[in-house]
Each structure stands twice: as C-alpha cells, then as structure tokens.
Amino acid sequence: MLSSKMFSAICLPVALVVSACGSSEAPRIADYVIVSETQTGPAVSASLMETALVATAGDVLYLSVLGMTAEGVGVPPPSGLKVNWSGAPLAVVGDPDAKIPSAGADPAAMFVDNPARFVDLGADAVLGIVAPGTRDRELRLTATISGVEGDPQEISGVLDVSGMPSGNAETGRDVFSKNCGSCHASTGSGTAGASSVDAEALAADRRWSPALFAIGVRVGMDPACAPLEGAMPIWLNKTTANGFPLSTQDFADMYAFLESTRAVVAESNQRKR
Ligand code: HEC
Numbered sequence: 001m002l003s004s005k006m007f008s009a010i011c012l013p014v015a016l017v018v019s020a021c022g023s024s025e026a027p028r029i030a031d032y033v034i035v036s037e038t039q040t041g042p043a044v045s046a047s048l049m050e051t052a053l054v055a056t057a058g059d060v061l062y063l064s065v066l067g068m069t070a071e072g073v074g075v076p077p078p079s080g081l082k083v084n085w086s087g088a089p090l091a092v093v094g095d096p097d098a099k100i101p102s103a104g105a106d107p108a109a110m111f112v113d114n115p116a117r118f119v120d121l122g123a124d125a126v127l128g129i130v131a132p133g134t135r136d137r138e139l140r141l142t143a144t145i146s147g148v149e150g151d152p153q154e155i156s157g158v159l160d161v162s163g164m165p166s167g168n169a170e171t172g173r174d175v176f177s178k179n180c181g182s183c184h185a186s187t188g189s190g191t192a193g194a195s196s197v198d199a200e201a202l203a204a205d206r207r208w209s210p211a212l213f214a215i216g217v218r219v220g221m222d223p224a225c226a227p228l229e230g231a232m233p234i235w236l237n238k239t240t241a242n243g244f245p246l247s248t249q250d251f252a253d254m255y256a257f258l259e260s261t262r263a264v265v266a267e268s269n270q271r272k273r
Contacts, residue, residue: 027075029067034143034157035074036061037123053141053157055129057164058214058248060112060236062123065143065155080147085111085125087141091225098225100212103131107139107161112219114227121237128215132161164210165252172257175250179240183231202258213258214251 036053055061065083067075091098093114101108108130127141139159146152176184184202202208207223208216215221218236220228235246 026078027067027069027073029075029078030070031068032065032077032143032145032153032155033068033074034141034155035064035066036127036157036159037064053159054162055159056162056248057129057132058211058251059129060215060218061127061129061159062121063125063127063141063143064123065145078148081145082147083124084144084146085141086144087139088127091128091221093219093221093225094227095225100223100225101130103133103209103211105133105135107131107133107137107159109139109159109161112215112221114219114221126219126236128219129161130209130211130215132163137161164214165249167210167249167252167254167256169253169256169260172250172253172255173260175246176254176257179246180254204262208255210252210255213255214248217251218246 034053036055063085065077065081067077069075088109088111089099089101091100091110091112093112101110110128110130112126112128124143137160139161140156141159142154142156144152144154212223216223216228218234220232220234220236222228237245240246
C-alpha cells in the first residue's frame with residue numbers, strides 16, 4: 001500500500017531507537033496519521049511527527065494513512081483498513097458532471113479519481129492543489145478509518161497551502177523540449193509531432209492556469225475533466241531523465257515557456273496582418 005520510498009524514509013530515523021520496522025510480529029497500532037508524499041519527499045501529519053503537511057498550488061499529493069505504535073514508529077496499516085477522505089471535492093477523470101473547484105478565497109483543491117488510470121501509486125488518495133486561497137491558506141483533510149478493530153476513527157491533518165512557485169521560461173524551454181517536444185513540437189525546433197496539439201496550441205488555450213496545467217498534465221485530465229488519452233503519457237509517476245517525476249517547479253517553468261511562446265506567436269500574427 002505504501003511506496004517503499006516513503007516507508008523507508010519514515011522508518012529510518014526512528015528505527016535507530018526502536019527496531020520495530022520490519023519485525024515479523026505485527027506491532028500494536030496506537031494511532032493513525034495522514035502521510036502526504038510529493039516528488040520532493042514525504043511529510044507526515046503534525047499529530048505525532050513534527051512535520052507539517054505542506055503543499056503549493058500545482059502540487060499533486062499522494063495521501064495515505066500510516067499506523068503509529070505507542071513508541072511513535074510508523075508501520076503499515078493492517079490489511080482490511082478502509083479510508084474515506086473528505087475536505088475537498090472529488091473530480092473523476094472522464095466524468096462530464098465533475099467540476100474543478102474554482103480558485104476562491106479558501107485553498108481550492110480536489111481529490112482526483114480514476115482508478116483505471118492510477119495503478120501502482122501506493123496511495124489511498126490523490127489530491128491536486130488548485131489555488132492557495134487568500135484567507136488562512138489552510139486546508140483541513142479528514143480520513144475516516146473503518147474495517148479495523150474499534151469504532152470508525154477520524155483523523156485530520158491540516159495542509160498549509162502556499163502559492164505556486166514562479167517559473168523561468170528559459171529553464172522551461174529545456175524541460176519542455178526534452179519531455180514534450182517529440183510530440184508537441186517545441187516552438188522553434190521545427191519538428192512536427194504526432195499530436196495536433198503543438199506548443200502554440202497549448203499556449204493559446206486559456207483554460208489552463210499554471211496550477212491546472214501542473215495537475216492536469218500529471219493526472220491526464222483537461223480543465224473540463226475530460227481524460228487526456230492516446231499517446232499522452234501519465235506524468236504523475238513517470239521518471240524523467242533526472243531520475244524523478246516532473247516537479248511542480250518544472251511545470252511552472254514549462255508554463256512560463258509556453259507563455260513566452262504565446263507572446264511570440266501573437267507578435268508574428270500581428271506582423272502578418
Ligand atoms: C508521446 C507523445 C506525447 C508526449 C511525450 C507528451 N504528450 Fe501531451 N499529448 C499527447 C497527445 C496525443 C495529446 C492529446 C490527448 C487527447 O486529446 O486525449 C496530448 C495532450 C496534451 C495536453 C492537452 C491539450 C488540450 O488542450 O487538451 C497537454 C496540456 C499536454 N499534452 C501537455 C504535455 C506536456 C507538458 C508534456 C511534457 C511534459 C507532454 N504533453 C508530453 C502526446 C504527448
């Protein structure tokens with residue numbers, strides 16, 4: 001259920017004190033915590049570990065529930081555990097009635113669901129952060145746990161949301177041409193891609209905010225919740241040349257590049273008239 005990357009990162013520091021990690025006897029779970037993971041590494045809810053859940057707009061978080069022993073050691077939750085998440089609306093890829101939350105005064109976020117497209121993520125839920133909001137910038141997420149001994153339990157975590165990092169068009173040009181140019185014909189390269197969606201077309205589509213671009217490209221969903229299909233890769237967990245999936249910073253940079261492309265295209269159209 002949990003990715004090995006996340007689990008070892010949590011186990012390692014505490015395993016030096018108590019060697020419960022990996023012991024064959026199932027440890028007693030005293031509490032559950034919400035764990036979130038992004039490309040930049042894991043963060044654990046503040047309730048037992050002293051790291052807050054943090055995110056920026058454009059992030060896609062993998063949320064999981066982790067068991068904690070009385071000694072404060074993170075262990076995988078027992079099998080049979082069911083988790084229901086609340087705190088943000090659910091957008092189902094391919095559901096025409098689904099709506100992407102608008103960037104209002106509160107942090108805007110959505111759980112994204114389409115099991116057919118999310119395999120091997122090792123997460124209970126996938127959360128996309130649309131906008132940081134203007135007020136308290138805190139999003140309360142609740143996991144209702146059932147299917148294990150005792151009453152259904154509720155645990156909550158507060159996510160500190162900040163704005164999307166600003167992008168660098170030069171860096172973005174590089175990231176885009178390396179990862180997307182083969183199909184989306186990076187402007188100036190002259191390569192005609194297999195897709196009819198070239199860099200200019202992407203740049204011209206105003207429905208994509210930087211954050212929606214970062215979320216949609218990763219989960220394979222356009223701003224109307226329609227699935228991106230065909231040859232378009234699912235970028236969420238796709239490892240790139242640097243050994244990591246594309247980060248929110250990468251998307252900010254690519255968006256800045258597409259914006260600069262749009263300016264160039266608009267200018268050359270002007271000259272043609
Ligand atoms: C192997 C080919 C391929 C690669 C590589 C690729 N794409 Fe795509 N992309 C496609 C295809 C095909 C579509 C059309 C999907 C559809 O219409 O369902 C698409 C659609 C899209 C769309 C939606 C366009 C719209 O307005 O509906 C965006 C945005 C996008 N790609 C961004 C990217 C970015 C950013 C990268 C690089 C990180 C990338 N793509 C890499 C093939 C590719």
